[in-house]
Amino acid sequence: MMSLQKPVWVDAICINQGDFVERAAQIKLMGKIYQTASTVKIWLGREKRPVTATSVTSNEAGSLLGALTQYPNSTQSGTDPYSGIQGGLLISQVRRIVPRHHLETYGSTPIVLTFLAQALRNMDVGPSNLASLRPLQDSAHRNLVYGLPPPSAREWEIFRQFLSNPWFRRIWIVQEVVLARKAVVVLGNWHINWDAVGRAITWFESKGYAMPRTMKYILHDLKDLLPVAHVAELWQMHELPNKRVPLLGLLKDFRSRDAGQGVDKIYAALGLALETVSDQEEFPTLLEPDYNKSLQDVYRDLAIFLIIEHGSLFVLSHVDRSPTQSTTWPTWVPDWRLPKASSEIWTGEQSSFCADGNEPLSLSFEQDFNGLLLEGLQVDVVRFYGDKLKSYGFGFETYLQELEFVEGAWNLAKASQTAEHTSHHDAPDHLHTFISTLLARDQGGHLEGVMDDAAQWMSKHLSNQFPHLSPKWFGGKRGDAGRFHEALVRVCTDKRFFITRDGRMGIGPEAMKEGDEVAVLFGAKVPFLVRRLGPRYTLIGECYVAGMMKGEPVERWKKSGGSCRRFNIH
Numbered sequence: 001m002m003s004l005q006k007p008v009w010v011d012a013i014c015i016n017q018g019d020f021v022e023r024a025a026q027i028k029l030m031g032k033i034y035q036t037a038s039t040v041k042i043w044l045g046r047e048k049r050p051v052t053a054t055s056v057t058s059n060e061a062g063s064l065l066g067a068l069t070q071y072p073n074s075t076q077s078g079t080d081p082y083s084g085i086q087g088g089l090l091i092s093q094v095r096r097i098v099p100r101h102h103l104e105t106y107g108s109t110p111i112v113l114t115f116l117a118q119a120l121r122n123m124d125v126g127p128s129n130l131a132s133l134r135p136l137q138d139s140a141h142r143n144l145v146y147g148l149p150p151p152s153a154r155e156w157e158i159f160r161q162f163l164s165n166p167w168f169r170r171i172w173i174v175q176e177v178v179l180a181r182k183a184v185v186v187l188g189n190w191h192i193n194w195d196a197v198g199r200a201i202t203w204f205e206s207k208g209y210a211m212p213r214t215m216k217y218i219l220h221d222l223k224d225l226l227p228v229a230h231v232a233e234l235w236q237m238h239e240l241p242n243k244r245v246p247l248l249g250l251l252k253d254f255r256s257r258d259a260g261q262g263v264d265k266i267y268a269a270l271g272l273a274l275e276t277v278s279d280q281e282e283f284p285t286l287l288e289p290d291y292n293k294s295l296q297d298v299y300r301d302l303a304i305f306l307i308i309e310h311g312s313l314f315v316l317s318h319v320d321r322s323p324t325q326s327t328t329w330p331t332w333v334p335d336w337r338l339p340k341a342s343s344e345i346w347t348g349e350q351s352s353f354c355a356d357g358n359e360p361l362s363l364s365f366e367q368d369f370n371g372l373l374l375e376g377l378q379v380d381v382v383r384f385y386g387d388k389l390k391s392y393g394f395g396f397e398t399y400l401q402e403l404e405f406v407e408g409a410w411n412l413a414k415a416s417q418t419a420e421h422t423s424h425h426d427a428p429d430h431l432h433t434f435i436s437t438l439l440a441r442d443q444g445g446h447l448e449g450v451m452d453d454a455a456q457w458m459s460k461h462l463s464n465q466f467p468h469l470s471p472k473w474f475g476g477k478r479g480d481a482g483r484f485h486e487a488l489v490r491v492c493t494d495k496r497f498f499i500t501r502d503g504r505m506g507i508g509p510e511a512m513k514e515g516d517e518v519a520v521l522f523g524a525k526v527p528f529l530v531r532r533l534g535p536r537y538t539l540i541g542e543c544y545v546a547g548m549m550k551g552e553p554v555e556r557w558k559k560s561g562g563s564c565r566r567f568n569i570h
Contacts, residue, residue, distance in 0.1 A: 006038075009033055009037065011172070020290075020291035020292055023289075023291055024267075024288075024289040024290055024291055027267050027270060027271070027289045028271075028282070028283065028289075030175055030176075030271055031175065031179055031271040031272075034175060034176050034179040034180055035179045035180075035181070037180065037181070038181070038182065039180075039181075039182045039183070039184060040176055040177065040180035040182070040183040040184070040194075041183075041184055041186055042167065042173075042177065042183055042184065042185045042186060042194060043167075043186050044165050044167050044185060044186065044187045045165070045167075045187070045188075046187075046188050047107045047108060047109050047187055047188030047189070047190065048107065048108050048161070107188070108158045108161065108162065109187055109188065109190045111155050111158045111159065112158065112159055112162045113190075113192070115148070115155070115159045115200070116192075116196060116197060116200040116201075117200075118146070118147050118148060119199075119200035119201075119203040119204055120196065120199060120200050120203075121147070122146055122147070122203060123199065123200075123203050128145050128146070139151045139223060139224050142207070142208070143224060146207070148224070149224075151223035151224040152223065156222075156223065156224045156226075159226065160222065160225075160226055160227065162187075163201070163226055163227050163228060163231060164227055166258065168230045168231050168234075169230055169256075169257050169258045170257065170258050170259075171254055171257040171258060171259040171264055171265065171268040172259075172264065172268050173234075174233075174234060174237070174254075174257070174268065174272065175268065175271045175272055177194065177234050177238060178234060178237045178238045178240075178243055178272060179243055179271075179272075180194070180238075182194075183195075185197055197231070197235075198231070198232075198234060198235025198238060199235065201228050201231040201232050201235065202228075202232045202235050202236065204226055204228050204232075205228045205229070205232040209224060209225060209226045209228065210225070210226060210227075210228045210229055210232070211225045211226060211227050211228070211229070212229075212341075212392070213229040213230070213253075213256050229256075230256070230257065233253055237272070243272065244272060244273065244274045244277060245272055245273065245274065246273070246274050246275070247269060247270075247273035247274065247275045247276070247306065248306060248314060248315060248318070250269040250272060250273055251265070251266070251269055251302075251318070251334075251336055252318060252340075252344075254268065254269055254336065255336055255337075255338065255339050255340055256339045259337075261291075262295045262298075262299075262336075262337045263289075263291065263293070263295055263298045265336040265337060266287070266298055266299070266302055266336065267289045270283055270287060270289070275287075275305075275309055284305060284309075286301040286302070286304060286305040287301070287302065287305055296326075296328070296329060296330075296333075299333050299334070299335065299336065300330055300333050300369060300370065301369075303315050303330075303332065303333045303334065304365070304369065307361075307363065307523075308363075311361055311523070312361060312523050312524070312525075313361065313374070313521055313523045313524040314346065314524075314525075315334065316332055316521075316524060316528065316539065316542065317344045317345065317346045317524075317526065317542045318334040318340070318344060319331065319332065319333075319334050319539055319541050319542075320334065320335070320338060320340045320342065320509070320541065321509065321510075321511040321540060321541060322335065322338055330370045330371075330372070330569075330570060331538040331539040331540075331569065331570060332372045332539045332569045332570075341493055341494045342493050342494035342495055342509075342510075343490050343491065343493070344542065345440050345491070345507070345526050345542050345543065345544050346524075346525050346526045346542060352442040352549075352550065353442065353525045353526055353549050353550075354525055354549070354550055354551045355520050355524065355525055355526050355527050355548055355549055355550075355551060355553075355554075356376070356520055356521065356522050356523060356524055356525065356551065356554060357551030357554030357555060357558075358551070359375075359522040359523070359554060360522060360523065361374075361522055361523030362374065362375040362522055362523070363523070366568075370570060371536070371568055371569065371570050372568075372569045372570075373566065373567070373568055373569075374521050374522065374523070374566070374567045374569065375521075375522050375564050375565070375566055375567070376519050376520050376521035376522050376524075376564060376565060376567055377519065377520045377553055377554065377557055377564055377565060378517050378518070378519055378565050379518050379519070379520055379527070379548065379553040380500040380501055380502050380504060380517070380518040380545070380548075381500060381501040381515060381516070381517055381518065382498050382499075382500060382501075382506075382508075382512055382513070382514055382515065382516045382517075382518070382529065383498075383499050383500055383501045383514065384412055384415070384416070384498060384499040384514070385412075385496045385497065385498035385499070385508075385512055385514070386405070386408045386409055386412055386496055386497045386498070387404075387405065387408060387496065388405075388494055388495060388496050388510045389401065389402065389405040389489075389492040389493050389494065389495060389496075390493075390494075391405075391489050391492070391493040391494075398457075398461055398485055402485070402488065402489065403461055403462060405492065405497070406438065406458075406462060406488070407462060407465055408497070409434070409438065409497035410434065410462075410465055410466075412497060412498075412499050413430065413434045413497075413499070413505055415499075416499040416503045416505070417430055417503075431466075432451065433505060433546050434505060435450070435451060435454045436450075436546060437497070437505040437506065437507055437544060437546050438454075438488055438491065438492060438497070438507065439454075439484075439487050439488065439491055440491045440507055440544040442549060442550070449479070450484070450487075451479075452478065452479030452480075453479035453480050453481065453483045453484035453487075454479065454484045455479055456478065456479035456480065456481040456484065457479075457481035457482075457484040457485055457488075460481055461481075491507065492507060494510050495507050495508060495509060495510065496508060496509070496510060496512055498512060498543075500518060500545065504545050504546050504547055504548070505545070505546045506518070506543050506544055506545040506546065507543060507544045508529050508540075508541060508542070508543030508544070509529060509540055509541030509542070509543070511540050511541065512529050512540055512541075513531070515531075516529045516530065516531050516540055517529070517530050517531070517532065517537075518543065518545055518548070519537075519565075519567060520548065520553050520554060521567065522564070524542075526542045526543065526544065526549070527542070527543050527544075527545050527548050527549075528540070528541065528542050528543065529541055529542075529543050530567065530569065533570075535568060536568045536569070536570045537567050537568060537569045537570070538569070538570065539569050
């Protein structure tokens, strides 16, 4: 019998959770543990079964169970693309085998399996041109093409409950699954290969079924929308060749995951971060796990590490001021415990943004390291601002809140177009600048298609506000209204449109106030709003300001021969 025994690692049992020193030491070993394990078991709990079961005949039961264990054949490749799942039948086939209202009698898992199998089959078949014949919001047509139930079918709620399992949101499981050589999902008596789940869920995400990662505003009718972001993220990281991701990207994704302690938002990322790769199984001193260290010190030291390691202020773009935040918390330090509905203006993809004109970072700290001392320029002041955009985050459907946001922003933009401000936004460039600002786009780039998209959306939804705007107003082709709307929602959710004292248009953080200063900080590719409090400043957040994103203020400063400003940010 001894030869049949295998070692099993269970974190909750094998680590003394009450010993802070042991817990910190184990963080460095977790990667090796899960990389070398033969199999990682993902326990999702017991299967949910209906309280009252509908009676079924033995023939129906036999037909269903037989179908769930029959794999469809792949005639093209000769291999079984569904081998990771116990049953690969189409949902439509399930309905032919047993009445739809009987399927749940067997528990929720068979329904989940049919969704996964259908997605895998669709992946094997390849892209469907039929799905693009109608707009993305026509989910009934989309589901019909992909062999899925109509949006109102109750099977979607069952599948949504599976994806809403708390396990998928836990922060420590990311490393376990991403590094695993083989992983198996265990739900009651069902065993499903993780590869099948990951591939299928990624397909759902790519086809427009995904709910936003962070939903700040409740949408009551979810229809066929699914919380797939956390599951798809696991699979995408698992597929990376070296299983490593930049630390800042991990921290951004981990904001919406669940952690028992705030410091675990950081410690759970260390084993997967590019910056912590080492043959010595040691982490940089500033990132060394220490459960006796205060949360504020852990987050502050992380921010210091990222600034020094990369020689830039990229981490400041992740600041999201909260009304409940402690007054002693340094405003330049992101609070990774709080989900952030708004996206960053600087993501690394806009390589053309260069607000600092490539001026080198000048950095120092106060003695307690809570004060960040930077050099830069104070270039403008917030004069007017509108309401923040309260969006559900779905780019395929336009809501009243989004129309009101654009309408209010345009009213501000028109009001700012006075004689003293025409040097910044001369007509007919005023609308062009307005659209570029809403999308936080480089005005010097190729924007013909972007403007056509905007014209299509505005003429469709706000024709009274833009009476002379047609879909071909910019002289281009007929645009894609949905594409503009998706970009608008991504950029502006939980942000405000504002006008500066000099008449410039901008998009910035919710917490802004009249009189906040627009600062270009050396080492930062986007401007920031800061608020003066005596000799110090508080950081409000990053912003986009038309006419500043390519270093124009820095060029004027260099020509003037003036001195820069020193910002003491607390």
